[in-house]
Amino acid sequence: MSEEGTKRYRIGYALAQKKVQSFIQPSLLNLAKERGIDLVPIHLTKPLIDQNPFDCIIHKLSDPDWINQLQQFLSRFPNVVVIDHPDAIERLHNRVTMLQVVDELKITHEISLGNPKQVFAESRESPLFESKGMIFPVIAKPLAADGGEDSHQMFLVLNKEGLGELKLKLKPPFVLQEFVNHGGVIFKVYVAGEHVRCVKRRSLPDISEGELCLSENLVPFSRISNLTAEDQSGDSVEKLVEAAELPPSSFVTEVATELRQALRLNLFNFDMIRDGRVGDRYLVIDINYFPGYAKMPGYETMLTDFFLDVVQQKQSGS
Ligand SMILES: O=P(O)(O)O[C@@H]1[C@@H](OP(=O)(O)O)[C@H](OP(=O)(O)O)[C@H](O)[C@H](OP(=O)(O)O)[C@H]1OP(=O)(O)O
Numbered sequence: 001m002s003e004e005g006t007k008r009y010r011i012g013y014a015l016a017q018k019k020v021q022s023f024i025q026p027s028l029l030n031l032a033k034e035r036g037i038d039l040v041p042i043h044l045t046k047p048l049i050d051q052n053p054f055d056c057i058i059h060k061l062s063d064p065d066w067i068n069q070l071q072q073f074l075s076r077f078p079n080v081v082v083i084d085h086p087d088a089i090e091r092l093h094n095r096v097t098m099l100q101v102v103d104e105l106k107i108t109h110e111i112s113l114g115n116p117k118q119v120f121a122e123s124r125e126s127p128l129f130e131s132k133g134m135i136f137p138v139i140a141k142p143l144a145a146d147g148g149e150d151s152h153q154m155f156l157v158l159n160k161e162g163l164g165e166l167k168l169k170l171k172p173p174f175v176l177q178e179f180v181n182h183g184g185v186i187f188k189v190y191v192a193g194e195h196v197r198c199v200k201r202r203s204l205p206d207i208s209e210g211e212l213c214l215s216e217n218l219v220p221f222s223r224i225s226n227l228t229a230e231d232q233s234g235d236s237v238e239k240l241v242e243a244a245e246l247p248p249s250s251f252v253t254e255v256a257t258e259l260r261q262a263l264r265l266n267l268f269n270f271d272m273i274r275d276g277r278v279g280d281r282y283l284v285i286d287i288n289y290f291p292g293y294a295k296m297p298g299y300e301t302m303l304t305d306f307f308l309d310v311v312q313q314k315q316s317g318s
């Protein structure tokens with residue numbers, strides 16, 4: 001008998017193989033099982049409709065065949081909770097619509113929130129960043145944030161010459177986003193429904209005005225926050241991360257709650273930096289659907305608590 005009662009719940013997961021390996025750890029399966037939840041794989045080679053019953057389905061797949069199956073399934077079994085709705089997830093697959101949501105939030109905290117200025121380059125002919133008064137350095141990011149390896153391939157553009165070189169290196173559409181000095185540390189806020197955790201990770205180092213003229217014009221980089229000390233510049237970066245102060249938890253929770261409501265999503269994380277140009281201001285630079293929760297110590301408890309919230313709310317009809 002589970003601690004929460006005799007009823008057992010079935011949660012189906014539809015995830016890429018790589019994600020199954022990182023997220024579906026025996027420690028998660030066991031904790032969920034002890035608490036009355038069976039996490040079961042959805043077989044993508046079989047019709048979804050034939051694999052019911054489920055209390056809930058979690059997924060991170062966006063190919064048209066899967067979306068189609070999910071829609072048919074929902075029209076037949078409308079009581080099954082799908083985490084999350086494909087239309088809501090879609091908004092995060094585009095680096096323009098992803099950050100627009102930040103301007104819609106009503107933050108009451110004394111700390112302010114925003115996002116960096118950015119312009120969208122649709123083609124090689126697009127007028128780049130004259131109109132928004134942006135200054136170098138900037139980061140060029142592919143418009144698509146759809147999980148493809150290319151979607152994480154970015155360029156730091158240090159000057160006008162770099163912008164010229166970029167045209168040969170990065171195929172539009174992309175965005176050019178103002179690079180903001182932030183002390184070399186980013187805050188990653190993981191959200192699972194009402195549960196919120198903030199962690200620190202390494203980021204790009206600050207850039208001084210002197211470096212802008214002396215250095216290269218264009219610097220490619222990818223997945224910087226996932227690099228470890230051995231990958232790059234030794235342990236000084238680790239010390240920087242260790243010394244950084246987390247943003248106040250009341251602020252983090254307010255931003256997470258507002259984002260969750262505005263996005264109509266339950267499983268996501270967002271990357272936030274402290275704006276080094278002004279005091280008490282943070283900027284959201286990236287929002288990811290169903291991120292790498294397993295990198296957080298104790299992720300099993302956070303996710304199991306969330307799963308229980310979902311199935312219990314469903315049972316109580318709220
Ligand atoms: O694999 P991981 O653990 O690095 O997780 C990735 C996330 O890392 P994070 O948890 O933010 O450190 C990663 O976040 P970032 O974009 O690197 O901030 C993405 O969410 C990535 O998914 P996708 O490639 O955009 O579909 C996530 O990749 P998938 O696990 O979904 O493939």
Ligand SMILES: Nc1ncnc2c1ncn2[C@@H]1O[C@H](COP(=O)(O)OP(=O)(O)O)[C@@H](O)[C@H]1O
Pocket residue numbers: 116139141145151152153154177178179180181182186202203204223224225271273285286
């Ligand atoms: N506007 C910015 N100013 C300063 N650093 C940034 C900015 N945008 C991104 N970065 C750095 O680049 C990294 C990757 O950018 P991000 O938008 O998070 O892309 P990804 O989806 O690949 O994680 C961030 O984790 C951060 O270190």
Ligand SMILES: [Mg+2]
Pocket residue numbers: 271286
């Ligand atoms: Mg990121």
Ligand SMILES: [Mg+2]
Pocket residue numbers: 145286287288
């Ligand atoms: Mg991302």
